[in-house]
Amino acid sequence: MNYRRLISLFVILMLIVGSVGAQDSGDLTIGALWLDASEFYTGVRAGIEDAAANSDYNVSLLGNNSQGDAAIEAEQMQTLIGADVDAIIISAVSETSSVALIEAAANQGIPVVCYNTCIGLDDAEQYVYAWVTGDHYQQGAG
Template structure:
C-alpha cells in the first residue's frame, strides 16, 4: 500500500507540473526506472535543440523517464517546476537557470534533498553553483563572443570601414549574454579599435526585438551593423534591415543557429557571420552528466566544455549542409 501511495503522489506531482511522467500508467510499478527532470529556459530554437538532444540520448536508455517543462524565462515558474521535481524525488535535474540569483533557492533545495543538478548554458552564480550544482555544460561565453567579434573585425577591415557604427541587441538579463558581449567587443577592438556602439538595447525575442531594431535604424540612419547576442535578436536585425531598406548598407553579426538564420546566411546579403553552440550536443552532454550524477559518480571537472562553431556567409556549402542536416527544423 505504501508503494502505491508513493506512486500516486509522484504522478499527481508530475501532472501538477503540466507534464505526464512516464511510468504513471496502469500496471507499471516504475520501480526500476530512473527519473530525470529537465527544465528549458524558453522554447526558442536553441532550447528545442537541447530538448531533442536530451530526449534522443534518453531514448536509448529503456530504464529512464523524463519530466520536462519550459520555464519561459520566469523564475517563479522555474521555482514551481523545481519544487514539483523535488517532491516527486526525481534522480537528477537538468536545467538552464533563469537567474544567477533568483534561481539559487530552488537549485539549493534540490541539492539539499540529495538530487544532483546539472546546469547547461546558464547557471546560478559561481559561488553557489560550486556548492549546489554537480556540473555545468557550457561553451565559454567570452570565447563565443570574441570569435564573432574577430570575424566582424575581418569584415570591416575588408570593407575598409575603420569607424563602424554598431548597435547591440542584448540579452543582459542572463549573465552568459553579458560575457558574450564583452568577448565580442574585445575581439572587434583588436583590429577595429575605432568601432562605435550607438545603441545597446534588449532584443532576445524576435517579435519584441524587431521593432526595437527598426527604431534603432530610424535613430541611426547610417548604422553599419547589428550585433545580436542571441538568436531572436539575429532574426530581428535581419528583418529590420529589410523593412528599413538598408540591405547592402547595414549588416548583422549574430548568435545561435536556427533554420531561418541558416537561410539568411545562405542568402548572405545581410547576415555575414553567425556563432553557435550546437544545441543537440549540449543536450546529449547534459543527459550524460545527469546519468553519471544519478549513479553517484564524482565530477572531476565542474565545467563540461562545448566548443562554439563559427559560420560565415562566404561558406555557402557549409550553411546549406547545416540546413540539410536539420531538415526537421530543430537546431
C-alpha cells in the same frame, strides 16, 4: 549546442545518477527545465530524449519550460523536487534567484546539472553537481 555536447550532458547525468544510488531496476526519472521555447532548447530537449532512448536505462523525462520567468521556474522546481526525481537538468533563469531552488534540490539529495546558464560560481560550487556551458560570444561569432 551540438549533438556531442548533448550526449556529454546525458552521460554526465547517467554517471551522477549512478553514483548517487540509481535504482537497481534501471528506471530513472530526470527533471529538466528549459529556459524558453527557442529553437536552441527544442534541440536540447530532442538531444536529451534521443540519448535517453539509446541508453541502458528506462528514462522518464519530466520537462518544463520556465519561459524565462523566475516564478514559473520556482513552481516547476518545487514540483520536480516533490516528485523525487533522480536528477535535475536546468538552464537557470537567474544567477541569483535560482540559487534557493537549486539549493533545495541539493538538500534533498537530488543532483543538479546546469547547462547553458547556471547560478553564480560560488553557489554553483556548493550546490551544483556539474555544469555544461559554452562560450556564448564564440557561439554567436560562428
